[in-house]
Amino acid sequence: MKIKNHYLNILILTSTVIIAIIVSSHLYASGIGERAQEAILRMRTAQFYDVRFSSNHLKVGEDLVVTGKVMILPIWPHELGFSGIGYINFFEPGPRLIRKETVVNGQPVFSSMIIKLGDTYDFKEVLTARRPGTWPVGVTMNMKDIGPIVGPSIKVTIDPSSSPFTNTIQTLTGQTINLENYGLSRAMGWSFLWVVLGIGWLYYWLILKPTAPRLGLAFLEKEDELVTKQDQRFGFLFLAIVLVLVFGGAFITSKQFPIVVPLQKTFVRIDPLPKEPTFVEAKVSKATYYVQQRSLDFDLIVTNKGNEKVYLRRFQTANVAFLNPAAPDNQWPADSPEVNGGELQITPNEPILPGETKQLHVKAQGAAWEVERLSTIYKESASRFGGLIFFGDAAGNRNIIAIADQFVVPVFQ
Template sequence: MKNNNIKGLFLTFISIIYGVLMLINAPPVYSSGIGERAQEAILRMRTAQFYDVRFSTNHLKVGEDLVVTGKVMILPIWPHELGFSGIGYINFFEPGPRLVRKETVVNGQPLFSSMIIKLGDNYEFKEVLTARQPGNWPVGVTMNIKDIGPIVGPSIKVAIDPSNSPFTYIIKTLTGQTVNLENYGLSRAFGWSMLWVFLGIGWLYYWLILKPTAPRLGLAYLEKEEELITKKDTQFGLLFLAIVVILVFGGAFITSKQFPIVVPLQKTFVRIDPLAPEPAFVEAKVTKATYNVQQRSLDFDLQVTNKGTDKVYLKRFQTANVAFLNPSAPNNQWASDSPEVNGGELQITPSEPILAGETKTLHVKAQGSAWEVERLSTIYKETASRFGGLLFFSDTEGRRNIIAIADQFVVPVFE
C-alpha cells in the first residue's frame, strides 16, 4: 500500500514538472492591442486625456531605445461616481517585460514614484524604453490613478529585431559595483525558491504519504490521541520548525552582512508643478449634445467666443484615443506618425472661422465607425450619460488653445 502511494506521488510530481515545462516552451499568444477597448467609456473620455503623444520609432533592435513623449490633461471635472484620489503615475503598457524602462521625466523632473495630480492640470512626459525581447508587441502609455487603475492612452505596434549580442542592462550601484540587472540575483532567487519547494514537498510527504489521511481519521474518531500524534511526529515537527527558523534568520543575517548598505522602498509622493497655462484667447461651452445610435454620430452645439485679435478655427476634437479633424481648417492634415485613431472628418456648421471679438454657435458633428469599433458608443448606456474630450482651437499664427469638455450630458437618439 505504501509503495503504491509513493509511486502515485512520484507520477504526480513528474506530471506537474512536465506541465510547467510545456507552458514555458509554448509559443506566446498575445492580443493585437493593450486592452484599451475593454475599459468603460467613462474612464477613457472623462478622466485623463492624452494628446501630442509621439513614439520615436516602431521598428528597432534589441538594446535600442524607444522614446515616448506627449502630454496628459487631468480633466477639470472628475466623474463623481469614480472618486478622485489625487495620486497618479505615468506608466507604459506592454504584454510582459518586452521593453524595460530606463527613464521617466515629467515636466522636466525625473519621476521615480507616484506624483500628486490636480484637476485641470497638464503634464508633459518623456519615457525612454529599451527593447529587450524580439517580436511584435503592442506598446502604449498609461496614467495610473490610485483607487481606479490604469487609464490607457495611445498605443502602437512595435517590431523588435534580434541583435548580434544578448540583451544586457548594465548599471552602476551607489557603492560603485557594476551589475547586469538582466540576471542579477537570479540564481539566488531560484535557489531559495527551490529550497522552500523541497521543504514543502518533504512536509507533505511525511503527513500525507507516511501518515495516510484515512487511517488517521479513524484514530481521531476513536479519540486515540496518543496514536494520532506520536512522539516521533512531534520530534519531526520540531525539527522542521528549527530548520525554518534557521533558514529565515540565518538567511537574513547572511544577507545583511553581504549587503550592509540598503535603501528602503520609497512610498512618498512627488510634487511636480503642472505646465503653465497657455494664454487663453478662446472661450467655448457645449450647450446641447446628442448621440445618434444608428448614424454613429456625436453631435453637439458649441458656443464659442473669440477674445483674441485673429480669427480662429476649431481644428480637432479628441476623446479617449480617437481624434476627428476639421477639413476646413488650414494645414490640418492627419499626421502619419500619430498613434491616435483617425475617427474621420469633424463637420462644423457654419464652417467659417470665428472672427476676432465674435461669438458664434457652432454645430459640431463627429461621425464615424470609430465610436463602435473603439467601444465609446456606450456613453448612452451608462448611468451617467455624459462625454468628455478636448477641443483644439488655433489661429492663423499657429497659436493653440485646448479646452476640456469634462461633464456634458448626452441625449441618445435612436431614429
C-alpha cells in the same frame, strides 16, 4: 484579348477584395482593452493628445521614446470619485520592453503623483526593447481607486539582436549588476536547500514508516509507540539544523550586505506647466447624437479674444480625433497613433475673427463612434460626453478647450 481582360478583371477584383480586407482589418484594429470601459467615462476623465511613439520597429537593446500630454478634465465624473493620485504607466503585455525613465513636466518620476483637476501633464517615457516579437504597447494614466485611463496604442515589432540583452545598473555601493538575473541563484540555492531538508523530513515520516497502522494506534492513543525516543531525537536534530541555518544565514547576510535601504514609498507633486495665453473662449450649448448617422453634433459659442483670426482645428475624445479640413495645414499626421475619426463639419466654417463671438454647429460623423465603442453614450447610465476642442491661429498658437461634462440627447430616427 477578351480572355486576358477576363483574367485582368479577376485579378483586379481579387486585389480589391484583399486590399479591402486589409484596410478593413486595419480600420477595425484592436484596442488594448479600453473598449470594455464605458464611453461616458472614457470621454469625461482624462484626455491624451500629441502622443507620439518614436518608432514601431526596434531591435533588442534599442530605445523607444513615448511622448505626449494628458489633460485631467476640469470636471471629474462624480460617480467615479477622485482620489487625486495618479501614475503615468506604460501598457505592454509583460516587460517586453523595460522602462528606463519616466519624465513628467520635466521632472523624473518613479512613484505615483498628486494629480489636480484641469491640469495637463507633459510626459516622456523611455523604454528599451527586451524581447523579440510583435507587441501591442500604449500609454495609460492610472488613477487610484478608479482604474486605468487608456491612451493611444500601437503595435511594436522587436527584432532579435546578436548581443544578449542586459539591464545593468550601478549601486551606490559601487557594484555593477545585471538586473536580468541579479540575486536569482542565491534565492534558488536557499530554496533548494530548504526543499531538500523538507523532503528529508517527509521521507523519514511518510516513506520509512508505514502510515496505515499509525491510524489505528492513534485511535487507541498508544502515544509511546507512535512517537519513539528516536523520533524525538530526530526532531530535535532537525529543529537545531533549521534554527542554526535560519539565524546563522541571516547573520551572515547582514555582514554581507551592511548597507541596505527599505523599499521606497512616496508620492510626488508635479509642478504644473506654464500657463499659455488664452485667446479663445468656447462653450457647448446643446449636443445631440444621431444614432443612425453615427454623428455627434453640438452647438458651440466661441469668442475670439485675441488679435488673430482663429480656426477650430480639431475635436478629440477618447483617442479619436476629427480634423477640420478648412483649417490651414491641418492634415492627419502620419505618425499619429490616434484614431482618425474623419472630417469635422462646421457651419459656418469661416475662421473666427478677433473680437468676434459666434455660434458654430459642429458635426463629428464617422464609423469610429461604433468601432471604438463610443456610440454607447446614449445607452449608458448617464448620457454625457467630454473631449477637447483645439483652436489655432495661422502662426501655430494653440488653445485647447475642454468640454467636461456635456449632456447629450440621442436621436434615434
